[in-house]
Amino acid sequence: MKNLITKINTVGQEMVVVTGTSTGIGAATARQLGKRGFHVLAGVRTNMDADKIRDINIEPIMLDITNEVHIPALIERITSDKKQRPIRALINNAAIEINAPIEVLPLSEWRRQFEVNLIGQVAMIQALLPELFKSKGTVINISSIGGKVAMGGYGPYAATKFALEAVSDSLRREVEQLGVKVVVVEPGAVTSEMSKRVRSNAQRITNEMTKEQRSRYSKLMHAMVSQAESYIDKAVSAEKAGQIIANILNNKRPRTRYTIGSDAAMLSVLIKYLPDRLLDKLIARSMKPHLNAELF
Numbered sequence: 001m002k003n004l005i006t007k008i009n010t011v012g013q014e015m016v017v018v019t020g021t022s023t024g025i026g027a028a029t030a031r032q033l034g035k036r037g038f039h040v041l042a043g044v045r046t047n048m049d050a051d052k053i054r055d056i057n058i059e060p061i062m063l064d065i066t067n068e069v070h071i072p073a074l075i076e077r078i079t080s081d082k083k084q085r086p087i088r089a090l091i092n093n094a095a096i097e098i099n100a101p102i103e104v105l106p107l108s109e110w111r112r113q114f115e116v117n118l119i120g121q122v123a124m125i126q127a128l129l130p131e132l133f134k135s136k137g138t139v140i141n142i143s144s145i146g147g148k149v150a151m152g153g154y155g156p157y158a159a160t161k162f163a164l165e166a167v168s169d170s171l172r173r174e175v176e177q178l179g180v181k182v183v184v185v186e187p188g189a190v191t192s193e194m195s196k197r198v199r200s201n202a203q204r205i206t207n208e209m210t211k212e213q214r215s216r217y218s219k220l221m222h223a224m225v226s227q228a229e230s231y232i233d234k235a236v237s238a239e240k241a242g243q244i245i246a247n248i249l250n251n252k253r254p255r256t257r258y259t260i261g262s263d264a265a266m267l268s269v270l271i272k273y274l275p276d277r278l279l280d281k282l283i284a285r286s287m288k289p290h291l292n293a294e295l296f
């Protein structure tokens with residue numbers, strides 16, 4: 001039976017590249033696509049993660065998106081594919097999240113976050129576009145609802161995601177006529193390693209603040225963690241997020257944007273209609289129950 005399923009799943013295969021498949025949304029998306037019969041080139045950064053994700057239709061590939069050797073090696077793998085399978089999609093999923101008030105995050109950490117969350121995505125797009133033009137494929141950029149609404153304390157991460165939204169809009173307007181589709185995915189809270197690291201990251205950032213900075217922002221850092229952790233129970237599972245992303249490839253004419261989760265759906269509507277000051281008030285109100293949190 002397993003052999004029969006494998007046979008069905010490998011007929012007429014197309015390839016999909018997914019970045020950041022060691023955990024979370026990337027791993028779940030790779031598995032969904034593998035089950036649906038795509039041959040997934042699954043980006044990972046360690047041999048252990050390669051062994052974890054390897055499966056029928058899932059081929060792990062060493063891919064740090066900031067590494068100038070890894071990306072050409074991926075292109076070589078694609079162009080020398082023995083079965084000459086076309087690239088159906090690039091799913092730009094890999095990212096890091098470092099949340100801190102604008103004043104306190106060292107510039108080196110600002111740069112690192114932009115290097116992964118923006119420049120790395122652009123590097124992948126530049127490298128894969130020639131193949132995607134040939135196949136009339138799709139670029140799916142995993143942004144965040146934080147790419148639409150920048151809450152206090154989330155500025156550095158939100159900035160990278162706002163920038164990715166801009167890149168996606170420009171790219172769509174540049175390449176649609178040339179046959180390549182561009183889609184942005186904006187998740188709200190999703191259960192993953194990223195969401196589990198919120199507290200330890202906040203603790204590190206707070207410990208590294210000067211005494212004056214801590215007097216200004218410590219309360220905000222605790223409130224951010226408390227609020228983020230309160231969302232975990234209501235968060236969408238990574239598996240569900242992976243299904244939503246994989247479903248995009250069923251559409252001949254996908255939407256330009258998809259949200260994941262009711263929180264993201266609601267916020268993406270609110271920001272279209274609410275003036276800044278009113279949005280500020282709503283955000284402040286949502287933080288209020290968390291302002292006395294003492295978590296680390």
Ligand SMILES: NC(=O)c1ccc[n+]([C@@H]2O[C@H](COP(=O)([O-])OP(=O)(O)OC[C@H]3O[C@@H](n4cnc5c(N)ncnc54)[C@H](OP(=O)(O)O)[C@@H]3O)[C@@H](O)[C@H]2O)c1
Nearest residue numbers: 020021022023024025045064065094095144190192193194
């Ligand atoms: N979880 C949420 O609530 C949420 C909400 C909104 C948006 N998102 C977005 O969804 C995407 C997936 O996040 P997730 O929640 O699944 O987080 P995650 O579990 O932390 O996964 C992030 C992935 O990115 C990889 N990565 C980090 N730096 C990389 C680099 N330089 N090169 C290649 N891969 C790298 C990680 O690999 P290593 O294990 O090797 O570090 C990991 O596989 C991200 O774009 C994130 O911004 C998530």
